[in-house]
Every structure is written in C-alpha cells, then in structure tokens.
Amino acid sequence: MRMLLIHSDYLEYEVKDKALSKPEEISEEQKKGRLDEVLAAFMSVEKVDEANPEEIVQKAVEEIKNVASQVNAQNIFVYPFAHLSSELAKPEVALEILKAIEEKLKEEGFNVKRAPFGYYKAFKLSCKGHPLAELSRTIVPSGEKKE
Numbered sequence: 001m002r003m004l005l006i007h008s009d010y011l012e013y014e015v016k017d018k019a020l021s022k023p024e025e026i027s028e029e030q031k032k033g034r035l036d037e038v039l040a041a042f043m044s045v046e047k048v049d050e051a052n053p054e055e056i057v058q059k060a061v062e063e064i065k066n067v068a069s070q071v072n073a074q075n076i077f078v079y080p081f082a083h084l085s086s087e088l089a090k091p092e093v094a095l096e097i098l099k100a101i102e103e104k105l106k107e108e109g110f111n112v113k114r115a116p117f118g119y120y121k122a123f124k125l126s127c128k129g130h131p132l133a134e135l136s137r138t139i140v141p142s143g144e145k146k147e
C-alpha cells in the first residue's frame with residue numbers, strides 16, 4: 001500500500017462520474033463530503049497487499065494513528081486514490097481493506113470519513129504546510145519486499 005498523508009485545514013470532495021463499471025453504491029448524502037482540521041490519507045492498495053489484507057489494515061491504522069498523534073489530528077479522511085502505484089490491487093480487495101481501515105480508526109476513537117470508492121471526484125484540499133504536513137508511507141505484508 002502507498003499512502004500520502006496531508007494534514008489539512010479541510011478536505012472536501014464531490015462525486016462527478018463513475019470510474020469503475022461497478023463503483024461502490026452510495027447514498028445521495030455521500031456524493032459530497034467535507035472534514036475540517038483533518039489528516040487526509042490518500043491510499044493506493046497494491047497487488048502485494050492481497051497476500052495479507054488483515055496485516056495491511058493493521059499496519060496502515062498504526063501508521064495513521066502515529067502521524068495523527070504527531071500532528072494532533074482527531075479527524076481522518078480515508079481517501080481511495082489509485083494514482084500512487086502502478087501495481088494496484090483488485091478493486092474488490094482494495095475496497096474491503098479501505099472499509100476495514102475506516103472501521104478500525106473509528107474503534108480507536110477518531111472521527112472518520114471515507115470518500116466513495118470507484119468514482120471520479122472533484123476535491124479541494126488546504127495543506128497546512130508545517131514540516132509534518134506532507135508525509136508518505138509504503139506498507140507491505142511481512143516477508144514481502146518494498147519496491
């Protein structure tokens with residue numbers, strides 16, 4: 001998994017069009033979303049992650065928790081983002097991993113939104129610009145090598 005973490009004044013998105021033939025089913029309410037004072041986590045789930053989805057979920061949650069505590073963020077935006085890797089996992093696996101990350105972060109007490117999966121979306125982001133505001137992480141299952 002490749003993750004881009006942006007500590008932001010806000011992130012807002014608006015669904016525009018289907019990017020997959022069968023995108024995630026969403027409600028009218030989910031077509032737009034916004035969080036203020038947010039740690040935005042743009043995530044590309046990779047083929048290598050299919051070897052151990054549960055471990056990837058655990059590692060991703062640990063990384064996000066670690067950065068959230070360093071920047072003192074309580075709001076997290078889980079954002080499916082297929083542009084950080086050329087070795088993407090299958091959509092059905094990626095969606096399950098991102099849903100599990102969302103649920104575990106909620107269990108940890110964070111206020112979490114997840115942007116809809118399988119769509120083109122317009123988004124606005126206001127990066128805070130401090131030294132820890134822009135971070136990237138690469139996560140792989142144990143025993144797999146980081147490319």
Ligand SMILES: Nc1ncnc2c1ncn2[C@@H]1O[C@H](CO)[C@@H](NC(=O)[C@@H](N)CO)[C@H]1O
Binds near residue numbers: 081
């Ligand atoms: N392995 C994967 N990891 C993360 N997201 C993935 C994925 N496979 C499919 N998606 C989702 O389907 C849209 C089309 O690729 C993706 N859409 C996007 O990435 C938008 N920024 C529009 O380009 C995403 O929602």
